[in-house]
Amino acid sequence: MMPSAQETGARAAEWLEQRERGPWGEDEQAALDAWLAQSFAHRTAYWRVSEAWNEAERLRVLERSAIDKDRVTAVPRPLLIGIAAAVAVIAVSGLAASYFFLRPAERTYTTDVGGRELITFADGTQIELNTDTVLRTRMTTGQRIVWLDKGEAFFRVKHDAAHPFNVIAGAHRITDLGTEFLVRRDPGRLEVALVEGSAQFGAGEGQRQSVPLLLAPGDDVVATAQSMSVTKKASHDLANKMGWRRGVLVFKHTALSAAATEFNRYNREQIVVSDAATANLTISGTFPANDLRPFTEVVQSVFRLRVGRSGGEIVLSRQ
Amino acid sequence: MSTSALQDWFVREVLPLEAALMQFLRRSSRNRSEADDLRQEVYVRICEAAQNEIPVPARPFVFTVARNLLIDRARREQIVSIEAVADLGALEIVADEPEPDRSVIARQQLRRLQSALDRLPGRCRQAVILRKIDGLSYREIATRMGIAEDTVSKHLREGMYVLADALHSEISETSGGS
Numbered sequence: 001m002m003p004s005a006q007e008t009g010a011r012a013a014e015w016l017e018q019r020e021r022g023p024w025g026e027d028e029q030a031a032l033d034a035w036l037a038q039s040f041a042h043r044t045a046y047w048r049v050s051e052a053w054n055e056a057e058r059l060r061v062l063e064r065s066a067i068d069k070d071r072v073t074a075v076p077r078p079l080l081i082g083i084a085a086a087v088a089v090i091a092v093s094g095l096a097a098s099y100f101f102l103r104p105a106e107r108t109y110t111t112d113v114g115g116r117e118l119i120t121f122a123d124g125t126q127i128e129l130n131t132d133t134v135l136r137t138r139m140t141t142g143q144r145i146v147w148l149d150k151g152e153a154f155f156r157v158k159h160d161a162a163h164p165f166n167v168i169a170g171a172h173r174i175t176d177l178g179t180e181f182l183v184r185r186d187p188g189r190l191e192v193a194l195v196e197g198s199a200q201f202g203a204g205e206g207q208r209q210s211v212p213l214l215l216a217p218g219d220d221v222v223a224t225a226q227s228m229s230v231t232k233k234a235s236h237d238l239a240n241k242m243g244w245r246r247g248v249l250v251f252k253h254t255a256l257s258a259a260a261t262e263f264n265r266y267n268r269e270q271i272v273v274s275d276a277a278t279a280n281l282t283i284s285g286t287f288p289a290n291d292l293r294p295f296t297e298v299v300q301s302v303f304r305l306r307v308g309r310s311g312g313e314i315v316l317s318r319q
Numbered sequence: 320m321s322t323s324a325l326q327d328w329f330v331r332e333v334l335p336l337e338a339a340l341m342q343f344l345r346r347s348s349r350n351r352s353e354a355d356d357l358r359q360e361v362y363v364r365i366c367e368a369a370q371n372e373i374p375v376p377a378r379p380f381v382f383t384v385a386r387n388l389l390i391d392r393a394r395r396e397q398i399v400s401i402e403a404v405a406d407l408g409a410l411e412i413v414a415d416e417p418e419p420d421r422s423v424i425a426r427q428q429l430r431r432l433q434s435a436l437d438r439l440p441g442r443c444r445q446a447v448i449l450r451k452i453d454g455l456s457y458r459e460i461a462t463r464m465g466i467a468e469d470t471v472s473k474h475l476r477e478g479m480y481v482l483a484d485a486l487h488s489e490i491s492e493t494s495g496g497s
Binding site for chain 1: 321322323324326327329330334337352355356358359360362363366367432435447450451457468472475476477479480482483484485486487
């Protein structure tokens with residue numbers, strides 16, 4: 001005898017709400033997956049409640065289009081009158097209604113220098129933005145497109161064969177086939193590292209189409225205007241590339257100049273390496289991305305460098 | 320058939336039929352929760368079948384499964400109500416109803432959303448609005464409403480549950496057609 005539909009429905013709502021509230025990590029997802037795997041009753045109940053909750057997203061459209069700006073106290077009464085009015089207005093014209101519903105929900109997300117942000121979408125897809133990043137999304141029932149205009153982001157995409165997930169970064173496009181990957185866009189250079197699953201790497205909007213490259217886990221693509229390379233990275237190398245998700249930078253025999261460049265992405269205070277000999281010293285270790293002190297103390301004591309501060313700069317030079 | 324393809328089909332093709340399905344199941348049920356249980360069992364059966372191959376079109380398939388379920392139940396309980404028999408005969412008519420076009424569905428959905436919101440208890444409705452319209456965090460909602468975050472959770476859980484019923488199961492005034 002299966003549990004009553006009301007019990008199952010209530011349990012499904014509990015799961016959905018727990019996910020809505022967060023934090024939602026791998027353990028939580030695994031627990032939910034296990035529950036879902038138990039029966040179709042669980043799965044359909046969860047799909048049903050999630051779909052309704054997503055559907056309620058349309059309330060937001062109403063709010064933007066029809067409810068007055070100065071709803072400072074946000075009590076339900078005037079809002080509901082606003083919604084009722086909007087419903088009345090929209091119901092007058094089918095055209096208007098389709099306009100509101102079909103208008104793509106496009107949003108822009110940005111992080112400041114040193115910032116980091118995790119965005120979770122209704123379909124379960126997560127995007128984690130690294131420092132100094134600009135990302136635009138268009139998530140509708142028909143398509144999922146993200147533009148990485150600047151910076152770096154880690155994607156954990158909920159695969160949906162009917163709605164492929166596309167990341168467009170300058171001249172390139174990454175199309176997921178169910179996957180986790182990292183995209184980093186620097187001036188004149190794009191890097192894509194595939195952690196899990198598979199993805200296609202191809203030409204972006206308005207570019208001459210070429211045969212897309214099929215990426216496998218560990219593949220690290222670096223594309224510039226002139227060249228493109230694919231190398232296979234060990235999983236710990238990939239994990240190091242994603243240290244920022246834990247708030248750290250991981251260096252392995254990294255030239256001091258390259259390390260400085262990395263730190264400078266995360267901090268307003270900029271590290272300057274004064275001469276070539278200093279720039280070529282290599283360093284290994286894990287450092288907090290947003291705090292320069294541990295790094296400067298290490299280079300000072302290990303390499304016996306001089307650390308000078310002036311006008312927002314930290315200058316590393318020989319003694 | 321992958322789980323995500325099955326989910327996609329279920330959400331796109333089956334859920335929109337729920338209001339009509341519930342109308343059908345309720346006529347053969349003693350009470351609301353029995354109709355809900357029948358719906359749950361219909362969904363389990365159609366997913367088991369659809370795992371191997373997605374039935375196209377969905378509508379006659381869903382209603383055939385529902386009818387078979389009612390027949391099974393009638394056999395098991397050795398009671399066939401007059402209404403149930405009458406409904407089984409009327410099934411073909413229900414199943415052949417044309418699909419409303421997309422913009423009509425959109426408008427109906429909006430009305431349903433509105434009436435669903437109206438059905439939420441006051442505090443629960445307020446929490447749903449602060450979350451869905453204002454996009455506030457749990458902490459902000461808790462502060463605004465002067466309640467604990469766990470109470471916000473409780474309100475939202477209830478809101479999700481009621482919205483699911485109201486959006487999928489309820490016949491809106493315009494879509495009933497009867």
